[in-house]
Amino acid sequence: MRRWLLAGTVVVVALGAIGLGLLPTTEDGFRSTAVTSARDTRSAVLSTREVGAAALRGRVLQSYVNIAVQRARDQVSTAITDLVDTEVPGPSSQRLRDEVLPMLTRSAARINDVATASSTEDRDALSRAVDELSGLAGELGGVR
Amino acid sequence: MKRVFAITLGILTAIGGFVDIGDLVANAVTGARFGMRLAWVVVVGVIGICVYAEMCGRVAAVSGRPVFDLVRERLGPRIGLTNLIGSYLATLFTLSAEIGGVAIAVELATSVHYLLWVPIAAFVVWVVIWRVKFEMMERIFGLAGLSLVVFVVALIQLAPPWGQLAGQAVTPVVPAGEDWATYGFFAVALFAAALTPYEVFFFSSGGVEERWTRKDLVVSRLNVFIGFPLGGLLSLGVMGTAATLFLPLGVRVESLDQVALPVAVALGKLGLAVVILGFFAATFGAALETGLSAGYTIAQYFGWQWGKLVRPREAARFHTVVLVSILIGVAMLLTTTDPIMITEYSLVFSAVALPLTYLPILIVANDRDYLGDQVNSRTANALGVTYLVIILVVAVAAVPLMIISGMGG
Numbered sequence: 057m058r059r060w061l062l063a064g065t066v067v068v069v070a071l072g073a074i075g076l077g078l079l080p081t082t083e084d085g086f087r088s089t090a091v092t093s094a095r096d097t098r099s100a101v102l103s104t105r106e107v108g109a110a111a112l113r114g115r116v117l118q119s120y121v122n123i124a125v126q127r128a129r130d131q132v133s134t135a136i137t138d139l140v141d142t143e144v145p146g147p148s149s150q151r152l153r154d155e156v157l158p159m160l161t162r163s164a165a166r167i168n169d170v171a172t173a174s175s176t177e178d179r180d181a182l183s184r185a186v187d188e189l190s191g192l193a194g195e196l197g198g199v200r
Numbered sequence: 201m202k203r204v205f206a207i208t209l210g211i212l213t214a215i216g217g218f219v220d221i222g223d224l225v226a227n228a229v230t231g232a233r234f235g236m237r238l239a240w241v242v243v244v245g246v247i248g249i250c251v252y253a254e255m256c257g258r259v260a261a262v263s264g265r266p267v268f269d270l271v272r273e274r275l276g277p278r279i280g281l282t283n284l285i286g287s288y289l290a291t292l293f294t295l296s297a298e299i300g301g302v303a304i305a306v307e308l309a310t311s312v313h314y315l316l317w318v319p320i321a322a323f324v325v326w327v328v329i330w331r332v333k334f335e336m337m338e339r340i341f342g343l344a345g346l347s348l349v350v351f352v353v354a355l356i357q358l359a360p361p362w363g364q365l366a367g368q369a370v371t372p373v374v375p376a377g378e379d380w381a382t383y384g385f386f387a388v389a390l391f392a393a394a395l396t397p398y399e400v401f402f403f404s405s406g407g408v409e410e411r412w413t414r415k416d417l418v419v420s421r422l423n424v425f426i427g428f429p430l431g432g433l434l435s436l437g438v439m440g441t442a443a444t445l446f447l448p449l450g451v452r453v454e455s456l457d458q459v460a461l462p463v464a465v466a467l468g469k470l471g472l473a474v475v476i477l478g479f480f481a482a483t484f485g486a487a488l489e490t491g492l493s494a495g496y497t498i499a500q501y502f503g504w505q506w507g508k509l510v511r512p513r514e515a516a517r518f519h520t521v522v523l524v525s526i527l528i529g530v531a532m533l534l535t536t537t538d539p540i541m542i543t544e545y546s547l548v549f550s551a552v553a554l555p556l557t558y559l560p561i562l563i564v565a566n567d568r569d570y571l572g573d574q575v576n577s578r579t580a581n582a583l584g585v586t587y588l589v590i591i592l593v594v595a596v597a598a599v600p601l602m603i604i605s606g607m608g609g
Contacts (some may be wrong), residue, residue: 088271098450103461123308
């Protein structure tokens with residue numbers, strides 16, 4: 057009897073969990089995903105900015121820059137995938153998506169710029185990329 | 201003079217050996233998100249590990265037998281088995297995380313992807329466990345781990361707002377933008393990082409490997425009461441640098457390279473090189489300790505010959521367990537699961553398994569058959585019981601907090 061009760065409970069919980077996963081995305085749910093993606097990207101952008109600024113002052117090894125930038129790129133691409141994979145439930149979510157997605161893709165591009173400029177030792181390009189990352193961080197911080 | 205040197209070396213080793221990948225990750229992540237508002241957990245954790253490591257050292261020195269051996273004998277095979285399963289699984293997760301940490305440290309120095317380093321790192325860990333003498337192994341990596349002092353130097357160089365950091369430390373409230381569940385989750389992770397089960401098994405088995413006797417009780421206590429708290433200071437250094445650089449920016453720490461960034465900003469390439477060496481030494485040393493602890497726990501439970509005092513051929517089953525554990529650890533990493541995620545899970549699992557490790561130690565440390573006049577004093581018991589209550593609360597809260605906070609959000 058106890059075993060059946062336990063098995064029944066497990067089945068109900070499993071079905072509940074599956075059911076929750078199948079529910080359509082709400083406007084709030086979409087906003088939450090967009091805000092999280094923007095927050096994670098902002099974190100990666102600011103971290104890369106610090107790495108870039110340290111590289112400009114000759115304070116980091118190139119091997120370290122490569123790895124740090126690669127990690128930041130992975131973080132941003134995960135954020136982009138999360139947002140793109142989320143169903144858009146309505147027009148206001150569509151507007152939010154159209155606002156946030158370009159920021160994320162620009163972030164990925166600017167992070168790439170840091171990697172390229174650092175590996176080619178192009179100080180001007182590196183300095184520009186660092187400045188642009190600061191601007192992007194400000195924009196991403198405005199996503200609420 | 202020779203004795204003073206031995207004691208100093210032991211203390212230095214304890215300082216360097218205290219910090220592992222769990223401490224590095226948990227302290228940096230919490231520093232970046234909460235500033236020093238969770239520093240009190242490090243202090244509570246260090247006192248806890250001191251209380252129980254002292255018991256383990258005393259048990260090893262007086263009885264000449266490691267704790268796990270006595271747990272099975274004193275509490276019987278069933279309870280011993282529960283203890284074994286919990287502790288072994290927690291140690292296995294930690295071993296995998298440490299090997300991942302070694303690979304990431306080499307990746308930071310070479311730019312070659314860490315997954316390519318994982319099998320090599322694991323092989324070298326196994327060879328060192330197989331071939332190198334216990335004392336030499338412990339001393340080399342413990343002392344090299346001391347290079348993590350660079351975090352304290354970097355913190356001073358960063359010239360943080362000391363008053364603000366101190367203010368955060370003495371008013372441990374949840375900051376704006378965070379919630380209680382997340383705060384609680386990271387408190388649990390930090391506590392588990394300080395009291396990881398393998399530390400006490402390694403400490404007690406290491407005492408037996410080094411042939412401690414009653415005469416060595418002073419050495420054991422100095423190692424514990426000076427070495428571990430100073431090791432805790434390194435942890436606070438990691439937290440402080442992350443709090444200084446990342447908290448004002450709102451950057452979240454999600455990888456080991458970020459943990460090193462404040463040191464690079466403060467001290468430049470030399471500091472970065474030293475911190476990468478520190479990561480390597482701390483994680484490699486901990487991989488050796490967890491690999492050995494995996495072998496110790498199983499061999500001691502089943503009553504097999506164990507340790508590095510005997511030739512590998514005479515302790516074949518012990519060495520087989522070590523090898524298989526390392527292979528399982530490597531397999532976990534080669535699924536491409538992020539080592540930092542494995543570290544976070546290992547901390548949660550350690551938190552759940554803590555009572556299984558620490559309750560038996562408290563019982564054995566009160567048994568006159570093993571310890572004679574060296575059983576726990578009233579103070580030791582009062583502290584031991586207090587910590588056991590904290591450990592139980594942490595163990596019960598770990599999984600719910602993990603779920604509610606979404607693994608810390």
